[in-house]
Amino acid sequence: MAFFSKLKDRLFKSSSKIEQGLDAIVEDGGVEEPASPRPDPVIPQPEPEPQPVPEVPDRPEVPQPEPADPGPAPVPPEAPQPADPIPPPSAPEESGASRSLLGRLFSRPGPGPVLRRTLDDEMLEQLEELLIAADMGVDTALRVTSNIAEGRIGRKLSSAEIKALLAAEITRIMEPVARPMPLYPKRPQVVLVVGVNGSGKTTTIGKLASQFKSAGKKVVIAAGDTFRAAAVEQLQVWGDRAGVPVLTAPEGSDPASLAFDAMTRAQADGADLLLIDTAGRLQNRADLMEELAKIVRVIRKKDDTAPHNTLLVLDATTGQNAVSQVETFQKLADVSGLVMTKLDGTAKGGILVSLADRFGLPIHAIGVGEQIDDLAPFDPKDFAAALTGLDRS
Numbered sequence: 497m498a499f500f501s502k503l504k505d506r507l508f509k510s511s512s513k514i515e516q517g518l519d520a521i522v523e524d525g526g527v528e529e530p531a532s533p534r535p536d537p538v539i540p541q542p543e544p545e546p547q548p549v550p551e552v553p554d555r556p557e558v559p560q561p562e563p564a565d566p567g568p569a570p571v572p573p574e575a576p577q578p579a580d581p582i583p584p585p586s587a588p589e590e591s592g593a594s595r596s597l598l599g600r601l602f603s604r605p606g607p608g609p610v611l612r613r614t615l616d617d618e619m620l621e622q623l624e625e626l627l628i629a630a631d632m633g634v635d636t637a638l639r640v641t642s643n644i645a646e647g648r649i650g651r652k653l654s655s656a657e658i659k660a661l662l663a664a665e666i667t668r669i670m671e672p673v674a675r676p677m678p679l680y681p682k683r684p685q686v687v688l689v690v691g692v693n694g695s696g697k698t699t700t701i702g703k704l705a706s707q708f709k710s711a712g713k714k715v716v717i718a719a720g721d722t723f724r725a726a727a728v729e730q731l732q733v734w735g736d737r738a739g740v741p742v743l744t745a746p747e748g749s750d751p752a753s754l755a756f757d758a759m760t761r762a763q764a765d766g767a768d769l770l771l772i773d774t775a776g777r778l779q780n781r782a783d784l785m786e787e788l789a790k791i792v793r794v795i796r797k798k799d800d801t802a803p804h805n806t807l808l809v810l811d812a813t814t815g816q817n818a819v820s821q822v823e824t825f826q827k828l829a830d831v832s833g834l835v836m837t838k839l840d841g842t843a844k845g846g847i848l849v850s851l852a853d854r855f856g857l858p859i860h861a862i863g864v865g866e867q868i869d870d871l872a873p874f875d876p877k878d879f880a881a882a883l884t885g886l887d888r889s
């Protein structure tokens with residue numbers, strides 16, 4: 497299934513919330529207009545080349561090996577600016593200018609009259625409330641609505657047009673953070689995986705291991721949450737599924753010592769990647785901080801540039817609580833990127849926009865289910881369309 501269809505399908509709860517909310521806002525005071533006489537929303541920018549649809553596992557989000565020095569994450573290619581689907585009235589309409597997909601969509605002769613509502617302060621307030629309720633966060637919701645409003649106050653907009661504007665704003669925010677996990681020539685590349693209990697660390701490690709293995713990488717997993725036997729067993733199940741060895745230690749033993757042994761084994765095996773699971777007991781933050789710091793100290797005895805990635809796994813269903821998790825884990829560890837799990841089955845997908853706007857941390861992948869191939873590369877346009885309920889067919 498194409499990624500967008502799958503994502504839209506999976507993000508149904510989020511999109512239906514925003515989609516229905518936008519429809520209701522336009523219905524509240526909207527007036528029916530004939531569909532055809534409306535001028536086409538011409539986009540004064542060429543339509544970008546269609547991107548290949550990222551399918552999992554056909555196209556694992558495994559980037560190509562890059563810099564020798566695993567310092568800062570590689571700079572992504574210049575993100576194309578999303579075209580404004582409905583330019584403000586002052587924007588020059590270039591006849592003959594190429595039209596975006598959305599432009600063409602809106603210019604299709606409609607079967608009947610279209611409901612449009614005049615954009616005013618009351619409507620903007622309703623929009624803000626809707627976005628805040630969808631977990632976009634107050635600051636982001638205010639900025640997004642004010643960008644939508646700019647130059648368009650007094651203009652009549654249909655629900656489809658507002659969805660397109662909103663999707664364009666969300667894409668603009670998300671594009672700079674959509675980056676696959678960088679891979680380095682360093683062997684083993686050490687990936688420390690952190691996050692609160694139940695956020696999906698183990699599942700994500702299993703999915704990542706499977707994808708990297710399919711991409712030809714030799715992977716080793718270390719079950720660093722040595723305090724929970726169930727967590728270790730679960731990781732072993734995922735390791736079996738992915739066909740990747742899982743190094744474990746007796747319950748209650750020192751996670752740092754396991755990490756050291758895992759480094760030794762990964763180096764001896766010539767592994768490309770060592771994925772280290774960690775405990776997530778935030779209720780005892782001081783211990784956790786010491787535990788993570790010790791893991792890092794110990795693996796640096798083997799490689800002073802490790803860990804090369806510190807992935808924070810967040811559960812989308814926790815909504816705005818994810819903001820404080822990012823703040824906390826940034827203090828505990830040098831977080832280099834995010835994976836957002838459980839985007840299927842939540843009405844809180846807007847949290848990702850809030851996080852991108854606030855922290856600017858790379859989003860490497862999103863979890864859209866419990867199966868091994870339910871980890872997808874993060875595609876901002878697909879995400880924005882799915883979140884807003886924009887019809888891209």
Ligand SMILES: Nc1nc2c(ncn2[C@@H]2O[C@H](COP(=O)(O)OP(=O)(O)OP(=O)(O)O)[C@@H](O)[C@H]2O)c(=O)[nH]1
Binds near residue numbers: 695697721840
């Ligand atoms: N629907 C859905 N469920 C997920 C996803 N990722 C993980 N889960 C489920 O979330 C639950 C917790 O996932 P784990 O991977 O065990 O989380 P964890 O962070 O390792 O948890 P601890 O071992 O307790 O620290 C499990 O039931 C997973 O199946 C996802 O993307 N979508």
